[in-house]
Structures are given as C-alpha cells and as structure tokens.
Amino acid sequence: MKIIVPMAGMGKRMRPHTLTVPKPLIPIAGKPIVQRLVEEIAKVSNESIEEIAFIIGDFGKEVENQLCEIAENIGAKYSIYYQNEALGTAHAIHCAAESLSGKVVVAFADTLFKADFVLDAEADSVIWVQKVEDPSAFGVVKLDGDNRITDFVEKPQEFVSDLAIIGIYYFKDGENLRSELQYLLDNKVVVNGEYQLTDALENMKNKGLVFKPGQVIEWMDCGNKDATVHTNQRILEYHKDDELVCDSSSIENSIVIPPCYIGENVVIKNSIVGPHVSVGAGTVVSNTMVRNTIVQRNSNLEHLNLENSMIGNHVDIQGDVAELNVGDFASFTK
Known part of the structure; x- marks a missing residue:
C-alpha cells in the first residue's frame, strides 16, 4: 500500500510558525504532524506501507531529508513531488501521478485522527469521516441503508448529513484515481479556478465505484494556533x-x-x-x-x-x- 501526502500549502493561518517550517513538520508532542499522520494510517491498515509520496513546495533539502526519515522509520521508501502552483486538491494529488498505482491512501497533512476500525483494503474506496455539530462548515457524505456513500455535499446550508470528510481517502485502484484526475485536468473541470478531488469522486461514483465510510473516534485539526495547541493536548492525553x-x-x-x-x-x-x-x-x-x-x-x-x-x-x-x-x-x- 502507498500513502500520498499533499502538503505544498503555505499554511498562512499558522504563521508565524510556517514562515520557517512547513506546517506538517510542526511538532505535536515531540513528533511532526505528518509523522503522526502516517503512523496512524499504518496502524489501521492491514498491509505494510510500501511507499510514501510527499507533494511539497520548494521547501529545501533539509525538509526533504526529514520526510525521507519519516518514511524510512515505518519501513517505506519515499518519493518527493512538487506542486508549484496552488491549483486545487485534485491537481495536488495528480502531481504524484507516477505513484498512483495499486492500493493508495491519500491523506492531506493538516489533520490528525484516532480510529478503532481496520481498513477494509478490499473495498473499492473508503473515505474517513467524523460526526460534527455544524455540518455547514464541511464537506459531508450521505449514506444509504447498506452503509454506502451516495452523495458528496460541500458545506450544506440545510441538513443532509453530519458526517464530515476529514481529508483521508483509500482507493483500491490507484490507476483509476489517476485516470479521473487526468480527465479533470485535460477537460479543465474547475471550481473557482481550482481542480477539486470531489469532482473526481463524483465521476467515480457515477461509474459504479462503491464508497464506504471509515468513521474515526476523533478528528483533530492543526489549522491555526489554538487548534494546534488543543490537538497537542489531545495527543498527550492519548499517550499519557x-x-x-x-x-x-x-x-x-x-x-x-x-x-x-x-x-x-x-x-x-x-x-x-x-x-x-x-x-x-x-x-x-x-x-x-x-x-x-x-x-x-x-x-x-x-x-x-x-x-x-x-x-x-x-x-x-x-x-x-x-x-x-x-x-x-x-x-x-x-
């Protein structure tokens, strides 16, 4: 299994800390956010992690060496890809097109989670979700009676679901994901000037791909100072x-x-x-x-x-x- 980690964003809400270090490398209870993220994904996976592909900006050699060490610490090889323009989530993932093969987890590196489920690697796709009090601030999923995802709804103003997408996705067929992302880029399918992963997910669902939810126990944000301090508190509690x-x-x-x-x-x-x-x-x-x-x-x-x-x-x-x-x-x- 491979983990794809888009992390090229500038982390403006975390300044001044992100003026000198990428947000995913800020330490939480002694470990960088991105290290804790890939370790938690490895825990819920039934399979060994073969490769971690990091999609970064121009962060410098020292950062790349840190990312290499994070991958090697869980027994995986590493790849570095570059996103030079902020053109959306789908574009970011497509930057790692060469690594989109076989079983793939895509994990955006500004969130941490705790989960007690074991990833069903034979499912077509699993989307990590968490119940939230105010769904209008998030992208959410709707489920049918068979616990399958039927719809992706971005920031619903009327209640349709309280299961928010936390930014971690599993795909049994990475080549299929790569093909759908390529379609968006080739046909310039953009929303507000950006290529969105949710458009690729919708296309895949319409072609018969079955999406299932993976509900986490806790979803912890690292988007700003107060949220990151709170996440540090929660991680320390988990490891007390x-x-x-x-x-x-x-x-x-x-x-x-x-x-x-x-x-x-x-x-x-x-x-x-x-x-x-x-x-x-x-x-x-x-x-x-x-x-x-x-x-x-x-x-x-x-x-x-x-x-x-x-x-x-x-x-x-x-x-x-x-x-x-x-x-x-x-x-x-x-």
Whole structure:
C-alpha cells in the first residue's frame, strides 16, 4: 500500500510558525504532524506501507531529508513531488501521478485522527469521516441503508448529513484515481479556478465505484494556533501512559504535571510545567509556570506565567506574559 501526502500549502493561518517550517513538520508532542499522520494510517491498515509520496513546495533539502526519515522509520521508501502552483486538491494529488498505482491512501497533512476500525483494503474506496455539530462548515457524505456513500455535499446550508470528510481517502485502484484526475485536468473541470478531488469522486461514483465510510473516534485539526495547541493536548492525553520525559532532560526543584512531553536535553528549573505541555529538545525553562502550550527546540523561557501558547525554535522570552504565539528566533523581555 502507498500513502500520498499533499502538503505544498503555505499554511498562512499558522504563521508565524510556517514562515520557517512547513506546517506538517510542526511538532505535536515531540513528533511532526505528518509523522503522526502516517503512523496512524499504518496502524489501521492491514498491509505494510510500501511507499510514501510527499507533494511539497520548494521547501529545501533539509525538509526533504526529514520526510525521507519519516518514511524510512515505518519501513517505506519515499518519493518527493512538487506542486508549484496552488491549483486545487485534485491537481495536488495528480502531481504524484507516477505513484498512483495499486492500493493508495491519500491523506492531506493538516489533520490528525484516532480510529478503532481496520481498513477494509478490499473495498473499492473508503473515505474517513467524523460526526460534527455544524455540518455547514464541511464537506459531508450521505449514506444509504447498506452503509454506502451516495452523495458528496460541500458545506450544506440545510441538513443532509453530519458526517464530515476529514481529508483521508483509500482507493483500491490507484490507476483509476489517476485516470479521473487526468480527465479533470485535460477537460479543465474547475471550481473557482481550482481542480477539486470531489469532482473526481463524483465521476467515480457515477461509474459504479462503491464508497464506504471509515468513521474515526476523533478528528483533530492543526489549522491555526489554538487548534494546534488543543490537538497537542489531545495527543498527550492519548499517550499519557507512555514515557514522555526523555532521560537526558534535567528537572531541578520543579514539578512536571502530566501528561507532558519533555524532549532531549531540556532543562527545567524552579518551574511548574503542565499539564498538556510539549517542550522541544535543548529548551531551558526557568522560574516559569506553563500549561497547555507547545514550545519548540532550543528556546529559553524565564519568569513567565504562560498558557495556551505556541513558541517557536530559538526563542528567548523573559517577563510576565500570559498567552503568546511566537515564531522562530524571536527575542524580547517584558
């Protein structure tokens, strides 16, 4: 089985963090979002992952090396494809046309999930869904009495279903998907100037392809700062029984309230950390109270009372502040 991961977007809603790193590589509880995503897909799959194809922008060699390592960590080879223009979801997936063969999972890298189902690899197609309170904000699916998807409805203003599409799809026949995407591009089938995956899905359904839902337990968004901090909280809760404090960390005259992730060579002095805090490698936290926050690598926090915050890499902050959203290499004293 192959996993196709479109991740070329600029992540504007996650700035300033995405000015220096692609959103899917922002760490959640010590692991990049995209790493957690492919690991969860591997867990629900009955088959080994043969290849992960990443569709990226011009992110540089360091990012490509990180993606290679993520694929190799689950025993898969990796491929890199480039989307140079933002021309829609169908166009993004088609950029990896050479990898669209055999059994394929397409997973957009701005969401995480938890599921207890096992993927039915013999189904024509499975679309991951989650019940939501306000379906009008999402694309949703309608089901018939045999639990088959009959319709895809984009942001319905009147209630038709509360099963939202979360952005993860399985196709038994990747070549079929590739053919439908090619049809959209060849015939310039666009909506608001973009090629949409839902048009390909509709064409496939009309030709007799059977779509089934795969309902997840929880769908976690990483679209903006508050959503990402909440996702960090939920992931830490799911892993609260794991060892999340690295042995090389130093905790002096401090309290760590679990669940927290404390990375390699972190120093915590005279502080209270947690719950729901992730601290990246090499960061120093002193004389500080921090909760429900993500702090990345090699930063320095001193004399803070901090919550519901995201702090980037190589940040130096001192002073009494309550909530922050600070990108890499920031420095200030209050």
